[in-house]
Every structure is written in structure tokens, then in C-alpha cells.
Amino acid sequence: MPIKPKTHDKEMKKHKAAAGEAWILRLYVAGQTSNSLTAFENLKKICEEHLGCQYTIEVIDLQKNPQLAKDHQIIAVPTLIRKLPTPVKKIIGNLSNTEKVLVGLDLRKVT
Amino acid sequence: MKKNRAITIAGTADFEKSPSGIKGFDDITGGGIPKGRPSLVSGGPGCGKTLFAMEFIVRGITDYGEPGVFIAFEEKIDDLKKNFKSMGFDLEDLVHRKKLVLDHIAIDRTEIEETGEYDLEGLFIRLGSMIDEVGAKRVAIDTLEALFSGFMNEAILRSELRRLFLWLKDRGVTAVVTGERGDRTITKYGLEEYVADCVITLDHRLMNQIATRRLRIVKYRGSIHGTDEYPFLISSDGISVLPITSLSLTHQASDERISTGIPRLDTMLGGKGFYRGSSILVSGQAGTGKTSIAATFIDATCKRNEKCLFFIFEESESQLLRNMKSIGINLEPWIKSGLLKVHAVRPTAYSLEMHLSLMLNLIGEFKPRVVAVDPISNLYPIGDDIQVRSMLMRLIDFAKSLQITGLFTNLSNDVNYGAYAFEPTEMHVSSLMDAWLILKNVEGNGERNRAFSIIKARGMGHSNQLREFVLSDKGIQLLDVYKGSEGVFFGSSRMAQESAEIDDQLHKNEDIKRKKRELESKRRLMENQITVLKEQFSRDEEEMQILIGQDISREKSAEKTKKEIATQRQVDR
Numbered sequence: 001m002p003i004k005p006k007t008h009d010k011e012m013k014k015h016k017a018a019a020g021e022a023w024i025l026r027l028y029v030a031g032q033t034s035n036s037l038t039a040f041e042n043l044k045k046i047c048e049e050h051l052g053c054q055y056t057i058e059v060i061d062l063q064k065n066p067q068l069a070k071d072h073q074i075i076a077v078p079t080l081i082r083k084l085p086t087p088v089k090k091i092i093g094n095l096s097n098t099e100k101v102l103v104g105l106d107l108r109k110v111t
Numbered sequence: 112m113k114k115n116r117a118i119t120i121a122g123t124a125d126f127e128k129s130p131s132g133i134k135g136f137d138d139i140t141g142g143g144i145p146k147g148r149p150s151l152v153s154g155g156p157g158c159g160k161t162l163f164a165m166e167f168i169v170r171g172i173t174d175y176g177e178p179g180v181f182i183a184f185e186e187k188i189d190d191l192k193k194n195f196k197s198m199g200f201d202l203e204d205l206v207h208r209k210k211l212v213l214d215h216i217a218i219d220r221t222e223i224e225e226t227g228e229y230d231l232e233g234l235f236i237r238l239g240s241m242i243d244e245v246g247a248k249r250v251a252i253d254t255l256e257a258l259f260s261g262f263m264n265e266a267i268l269r270s271e272l273r274r275l276f277l278w279l280k281d282r283g284v285t286a287v288v289t290g291e292r293g294d295r296t297i298t299k300y301g302l303e304e305y306v307a308d309c310v311i312t313l314d315h316r317l318m319n320q321i322a323t324r325r326l327r328i329v330k331y332r333g334s335i336h337g338t339d340e341y342p343f344l345i346s347s348d349g350i351s352v353l354p355i356t357s358l359s360l361t362h363q364a365s366d367e368r369i370s371t372g373i374p375r376l377d378t379m380l381g382g383k384g385f386y387r388g389s390s391i392l393v394s395g396q397a398g399t400g401k402t403s404i405a406a407t408f409i410d411a412t413c414k415r416n417e418k419c420l421f422f423i424f425e426e427s428e429s430q431l432l433r434n435m436k437s438i439g440i441n442l443e444p445w446i447k448s449g450l451l452k453v454h455a456v457r458p459t460a461y462s463l464e465m466h467l468s469l470m471l472n473l474i475g476e477f478k479p480r481v482v483a484v485d486p487i488s489n490l491y492p493i494g495d496d497i498q499v500r501s502m503l504m505r506l507i508d509f510a511k512s513l514q515i516t517g518l519f520t521n522l523s524n525d526v527n528y529g530a531y532a533f534e535p536t537e538m539h540v541s542s543l544m545d546a547w548l549i550l551k552n553v554e555g556n557g558e559r560n561r562a563f564s565i566i567k568a569r570g571m572g573h574s575n576q577l578r579e580f581v582l583s584d585k586g587i588q589l590l591d592v593y594k595g596s597e598g599v600f601f602g603s604s605r606m607a608q609e610s611a612e613i614d615d616q617l618h619k620n621e622d623i624k625r626k627k628r629e630l631e632s633k634r635r636l637m638e639n640q641i642t643v644l645k646e647q648f649s650r651d652e653e654e655m656q657i658l659i660g661q662d663i664s665r666e667k668s669a670e671k672t673k674k675e676i677a678t679q680r681q682v683d684r
Contacts, residue, residue, distance in 0.1 A: 030232035038227070062233055066240035073217055074233040076262065080226075092262075093227035104224030 023047075023055035024083040028074045030062045035094045039078035042095035050107050080104075126333050129177075129249070129285040132170025133163065135352035139337040140328060144309050149279045149286035151306040153298045154313030159324060159345055160289040161186070162198070163313065164251035166349045167287050169200045172210045177248035177285075180212045180241045184257035188213045199348055212241040218261030225263050231271040235278060242282060250279065250286040259300050276305040297329060308332050314340070323462045326352055342464040351468060364388065364570075365514055369481075372411025373404070375589035376548075379565055379574035385546060386570060387480075388514040390507045392541055394521040395550030399561050400582055401520035402426075404548065405483045406435045406442060407587050408518055413445040417480040420473060421453045424489040428453045439586045452477055463494040467502045471509055481516045487540065488522040500539045507543055519544070545569040550580060553601045560602035563589055579605065 027043060029036035040059065047055050062069045062077065072081070082089040082105055091104040102108040128142035137143045144150040144167075154160050161183075168179035183191055191213060192202045205211035214237065242250065255272070262268050279286045288306070290298035297303045303310050310330040316323060325340040343352040368383035377384045385391055393401050405421070412419045423431055431453065432443055445451035454473060458466065474482060484506075490499045503519070510517045521540065541547050547566040552559050563580035565573045578589040579601050593600040593608045600608050 028233065030236055033230075033232075035228050035230065042227075062236045066236045069233050069237040069240065070214055075216060075218070075231055075237070075258075076229045076234075077232045078229060079233065089224075091224045091226050093225045093229040096227035097225075100224055100226040104226060 021054070021085055023051055023085065024058070025055060026058045026060060026081045026083055028060045028062055028068075028072070028077055028079040028081070030077045033077075036078055038094040038096060039080070042098070042101070043080065046095065046098060046101055046105075050102065082106075128334070129171075130175060131167045132174045133166050133350045133352065135341070135343070136326070136350070139341055139352060140331065141335055144285060144287070145331075145334075146285050147280070147283045148308045149276050149288055149306055150309035150311065151288050151290055151298070151303055152311045152313060153290040153292050153303070155292045155315060158292075158313040158315040159343070159350060160313055161253050162345060162350060163311075164253045164287045164289050165191070165195060165200065166198075168211065168249055168251050169195075169202075169205065170349075171249040171285075172205055178210045178245040179249035179251065180214070180238070180245070180247045180284075182214045182216060182238065182241075182250070182252045184216050184218060184252075184254055186215065186253075188215045191215075197347075209245050212244055212247070214241060216257075218257055223261065229264075229267065231258075231268075231275070234271075235275070239282070242284060248284060250284045251289075252286065253289045254291060255288050255302060256291050256298065256300050272302070273305050303330075309334075313343075323464055344464055344468040346468060346472070363514070369415070369516060370411050371404075372407040372409075372414075373587050373589060375578070379576070379578070379589070380546070380568055381571040381573055383571075385516060385568075387516055388511055389545035389569070390511070390517040390519065390543060391546045391548065392519050392521060392544040393548045393550065394523050394541075395561075396523055396552050399550035399552055400580055400587065401522070401550060402431070402485050403435070403438055403440070403582055403587055404550075405485050405518055405520055406431070406438075406440050409451060409481065409483055410440050410442060410445070412481045413442075413450045416450070418449075418478060419445070419451045419481045419483070420477050420479040421451065422470060422482070422484045423453060423455045424458045424484075424486065426455065428455050431455070437584065438582050439584050452479070458489045458493055463490060463498055463502050466490070466493075467506060470506055474510065474513070474515065478513075479515060481518065482510055483518040484520070486520040486522045488520075496539050500543070503540060504543055541566075555601065556604050558602050562592070562601060 025043065025047070027039060029039065043057060047057065060068055060072075062074065068074070076092040078092065078094060080091040080095065080101075082091075089104055089106065091101060093100075095101050099108070127146035128140070128144065129146040130137045130143035131140075152160050152163050165181060168181050171177040171179050181191075186194070195202055202211060202213060206213060216234070216237075238250070241247065255275075258268060258272075259265070276288075288302065290300070290302040292312070293299040293301070297310060297312060308330075309328070309332070312327050312329055314325045314327070316325070324343050324345065326343045327340045328336045328338070341352050343350055365387040367387040368385065369387050370377050370384040371380065393404050395401050402423075402425075409419045409421055421431075426434070428446075432441075432446075435442055442451060442453075446453065452473070454469075456466075456469075461469070470482075470484075487499070487503060490502070494502065507517055519540075544567075546568040549564055549566050551562045551564075553562045554560075561580040561582075563578045564576070577592050577599065579592050581588045581590055590605075593605040
């Protein structure tokens with residue numbers, strides 16, 4: 001059941017992502033492991049808090065689409081890829097370290 | 112799959128091996144690497160790890176019908192295809208035929224942020240899908256340690272690596288994983304910990320500015336394997352591992368004899384020359400005619416319509432031809448007709464092992480009946496005694512296994528003349544040889560001459576006599592030396608001695624003739640005297656007869672006169 005590609009289309013909340021900018025995020029997982037579930041939950045939370053308005057999360061289960069691992073150069077799971085806005089960013093892990101996720105997604109400058 | 116032979120080593124549980132298809136490697140491991148398990152190949156940069164892994168995959172496909180997967184962390188697929196094209200591996204075609212999958216895993220530290228727990232399931236899925244794609248039996252991962260530069264969390268990485276090796280084993284694929292050599296460890300990140308079965312190290316080291324590659328099997332659980340460091344070569348058709356010592360001495364010995372091209376030398380060697388398939392060492396000082404002996408032997412071989420391969424380390428081909436012409440040996444027609452191949456190269460052009468491989472390859476291609484090397488002493492600058500000896504041993508054994516006769520010249524530095532003192536290196540090499548001919552400079556009377564003798568000739572009666580070795584425009588001649596109370600004479604002293612002897616002989620002949628003449632004249636004198644005496648006698652006889660006649664007639668007339676007187680006197684009686 002749980003992980004389904006979801007589209008959120010809410011109004012912008014707190015943070016700085018430029019208004020009107022569409023975010024496309026891809027989360028690669030391998031089956032429903034605890035890491036996958038945690039990552040998805042974390043991602044949802046971060047998106048809601050920081051992106052607010054337009055973002056798309058695609059969840060790709062590599063077990064169902066093994067070919068995509070090769071095509072998209074995925075080794076570690078979970079892997080999060082920011083397709084848009086460019087440049088493409090790559091983050092791995094279950095996204096539990098929010099600070100790092102924000103840095104990785106260019107939502108916060110390294111302090 | 113039909114060629115997929117599995118070798119079971121006696122004394123262990125059924126232990127299947129997967130032949131690598133790499134020349135010589137399967138010999139030293141008794142059949143290849145463990146089937147269905149991962150093996151580790153480690154080495155420094157440029158030591159041939161990638162080639163080893165790739166050759167294992169490609170040979171698996173072409174020789175053993177086992178499809179394969181090659182994962183490259185360091186090289187892009189296009190580069191791989193390009194690089195291996197020069198080795199004659201057409202990766203493009205194998206991929207096209209669905210026998211091979213190539214994958215490049217790019218890891219760029221700078222673009223990866225780690226934000227919590229993760230695993231490398233993506234890699235497993237990726238690998239699994241590729242294995243399924245072609246039904247791969249072999250997998251190569253080059254260089255797995257690149258992962259360490261891509262991921263920060265070593266704990267995760269290590270547990271994932273352990274899982275990867277177990278996973279490979281579970282999948283039942285025969286895998287080669289390459290790793291970077293560490294400072295004190297076999298691999299930089301201790302990959303050897305995870306590989307229980309087979310660990311191989313490759314090494315590339317410089318010695319006297321010449322690089323030699325070596326391979327060693329550090330560990331091979333449950334199997335007998337060679338423990339030496341084996342030199343190996345990377346040539347145009349991949350890796351060849353050369354056993355450092357020959358594996359066995361099982362070649363067939365021939366009874367056939369072949370002429371040396373020098374009639375007198377044939378006579379010295381029991382009248383028939385060398386054994387076919389034997390090895391011959393010709394050693395001597397500079398300028399004693401070693402090359403000439405080799406060239407004469409080659410000439411004789413070609414005259415028998417047999418192919419001959421001549422490796423020369425000192426001269427160019429044209430220089431050799433010119434020089435040999437000066438002693439009446441014309442090798443040019445043999446080269447033109449394809450019976451003779453001259454391979455001229457400086458010894459320092461390659462490493463010793465590269466020379467050996469080139470020689471073996473050339474011998475394999477050209478299939479000569481005779482191989483000559485001139486001179487082996489030129490190999491010493493690029494290897495020590497043991498290395499040169501080992502190289503020659505392998506060359507000789509290879510030649511012998513093919514019944515090829517080998518002639519090797521060796522330059523010795525020995526300046527003592529008269530006494531035959533050998534150098535240690537020569538002693539080393541000579542034990543490999545079946546026949547040993549030696550040439551010496553002999554100085555004396557303001558000139559230098561060459562002496563020749565046979566030190567040994569296994570399996571045949573041979574002359575123990577010293578001969579004078581003479582080079583002329585008619586080739587090589589072996590002459591008797593003059594042996595007298597004053598020692599052994601060579602060259603002009605021999606000639607002087609010889610002419611003195613001739614003089615002597617002439618004198619003696621004269622003497623006899625003179626005496627005969629004297630006798631003759633004495634006889635004639637005697638006969639003359641006899642004639643004179645006879646004549647004298649006959650003259651005397653005649654005179655005497657006359658006198659006798661006169662006497663008789665005088666007697667008669669006296670008688671008559673007496674009677675007449677008596678009658679006159681009228682004697683009455």
C-alpha cells in the first residue's frame with residue numbers, strides 16, 4: 001500500500017524556494033524497507049515545510065524497474081534526485097538529517 | 112558450454128574451477144579460479160588488473176560459452192571498448208550478440224550528500240538485472256574500491272561489501288573483483304577480508320630501468336597452486352603468465368643427428384653432429400668466431416631445407432649477412448626463400464620476460480627446426496643470473512618440447528689463455544645445455560689464434576682433442592694443432608713447425624737418395640773393375656796361349672833339329 005507517487009499542490013508556506021518554481025523530486029527505493037518508508041516520510045515533511053507550493057515527488061521502486069538503476073546511475077538506496085530546478089542534485093540516505101537534506105537541496109547555505 | 116572443463120584437485124571435496132582462459136594462468140592454478148565464487152585480483156595502478164578482469168570475461172564468452180557482466184567504476188564504456196579493441200577484443204560485437212553487458216558506475220563524491228541510513232541495494236539490483244539480461248555466469252567488478260571514495264559511511268560500506276560477496280556467491284557466478292594495492296595490505300581497504308577463496312596479486316616493478324610484471328597467488332583455499340611469483344606479459348593478445356620454472360622434463364629425446372655444417376666438427380661429435388632437439392652452447396671470448404659457428408650451422412640447416420630462426424642481439428640483419436659473406440657463408444638466399452628468419456633487436460629494448468614471450472611467439476608462429484640466439488650474454492644487463500637462467504630454461508624446454516634444436520652463443524670475458532677457467536654465469540647456463548663448445552683466443556709469438564674444443568656432448572662419444580679454429584673465405588676449418596715436447600702450437604708457429612718437419616723430411620729423403628746413388632756408383636765401379644779384370648785376363652790368356660803355342664812349336668822344332676843332327680851324326684841308337 002503506502003508508497004504511491006503523490007503530487008502536492010499546496011500554497012507556499014514558510015520558506016524561500018522562489019515563488020512559482022516547480023520542483024520535481026525523484027526518490028529511488030528498493031522495496032518497502034524501513035529506510036524507504038522513513039525517507040519518504042521525511043521527504044514529505046521537508047517538502048511541506050520548505051517548498052509549500054508546487055512540488056512533485058516521484059517514487060521509483062527499483063525492484064519493479066531494475067533497468068532504471070542502470071539508466072539513472074543509482075547505487076545506494078534511498079537516493080533522492082532533484083530533477084528540477086536545475087542543476088540536478090543527488091542525496092542519499094533516509095533523509096533523517098534534515099540539515100543535510102536542506103543543504104543538499106540548496107534550500108540552506110552551508111554554515 | 113561444451114568446452115567448460117572443470118578440474119577437480121585430488122584430496123579435496125569436489126571443487127570446481129572455472130578456467131580463466133588466460134594463457135598460463137590455468138596451468139599454475141590447476142584449472143582456473145573457483146567456480147561460482149568471487150576471487151580478488153589486487154595490484155597497483157597500471158599493473159593489468161582491468162585487463163585480467165576483462166580477459167576473464169571475454170575468454171569466458173569466446174572460449175567457454177559463458178556470458179559475462181563487466182562493471183567498470185573507473186573507465187567509461189566507450190573507453191573500454193576502444194582500449195580493448197587494440198587487444199583484439201571486440202566488446203561491441205559481444206554486447207550486440209547479447210553475451211556481454213558492460214556497465215559504468217560513475218561515482219562523484221561532490222554530488223552526493225549523505226542524509227542518513229542507506230544501503231547499496233541499487234548496486235545489487237543493477238547487477239542482478241544485468242546478470243539476468245544475458246544469463247551471465249561470470250562477473251567482473253573493476254575496481255570495487257572506488258565505492259570508498261564515493262561513500263562516507265565506512266560501516267555501511269563494509270557491511271554492504273560483505274553482503275555483496277555473499278550475494279555473488281549465492282547467485283553462483285564466478286566473479287573477479289579487482290582492488291587497489293595498499294601500503295602494507297593486499298588492498299587499500301582490506302577487501303581481502305571478504306574474499307575467502309582466491310586472492311591474486313599483480314605487480315609491476317622496475318629493475319635496472321626495465322619493468323617486469325609479476326603475478327602471485329596469495330591464497331587459494333582448498334586447492335594446490337603455485338606459490339611463486341610468476342612473470343607475466345601483456346602482449347597484443349592479452350595476458351600470458353609464464354611459469355617461472357618449467358613444469359616438467361618430459362620431452363621426447365630424439366636419436367636423429369644433424370650436421371653442424373663443419374665436417375671436422377661432425378667428426379669430433381662421433382661423426383654425426385648434434386642430436387636433433389638438443390641445446391648447444393658455444394662460448395668464447397670476443398672475436399673467436401661464435402657467430403660464425405652459429406651461421407655455419409644455420410646455413411647447413413637451411414641446406415637441408417629446414418626452417419631456422421636466428422635471434423641476434425648485437426648486429427643488424429644486413430650487418431650479419433655482410434659479415435658472414437666474408438667467410439663464404441651466404442645466408443641471403445635462405446632469407447629470400449623464407450627458410451631463415453633473422454630477428455635483430457637490442458636486448459635492452461624489452462624486459463627479459465618480454466623477450467621470452469616474443470621468442471616463444473615467434474617460434475610458435477614460424478615453426479623452425481633450429482633456433483639460434485647470439486649471444487645470450489647480452490641478456491645479462493637486463494636480468495641477473497637466476498633470471499637469465501630461468502628464462503633460458505623455459506626457452507630451451509619450450510624448444511625441446513617441439514624437437515627444435517637450439518644453439519646459443521655466449522661471450523665470456525675470460526682473458527686467461529691456456530687455462531680454461533669458466534665464469535660462474537657460464538657454469539649456470541651450461542648445465543642447461545646438452546653440448547658445450549668452447550672457443551679460446553691463444554696468444555703467443557706476437558699473434559692471436561683460436562683454439563676450439565668440445566667440453567661436453569651429452570649422449571655421444573666425442574673427441575677430446577684441441578683443434579685450431581681457422582676462419583677463411585671458405586668458411587670454418589678445424590685443424591690439428593701441433594703438439595710437441597715444447598707444448599701446443601697454433602697459427603704461424605704451427606705452420607713453422609710444420610714446414611720444419613717438411614724440411615726435415617726432405618733432408619732425409621735426399622740422404623737416402625744420395626746413399627742409393629753412392630751404392631749404385633760403387634756397384635758400377637765394381638762392375639767396371641770386373642770388366643777390366645776380365646779383359647786383362649782374356650788379354651793375358653791370349654798372350655799366354657800364344658806363348659804356349661810358340662813354346663810347343665819351338666819344342667817340336669828343337670826335337671826335329673835334334674833328330675836331324677843325330678841323323679847327321681849317324682847315331683846308331
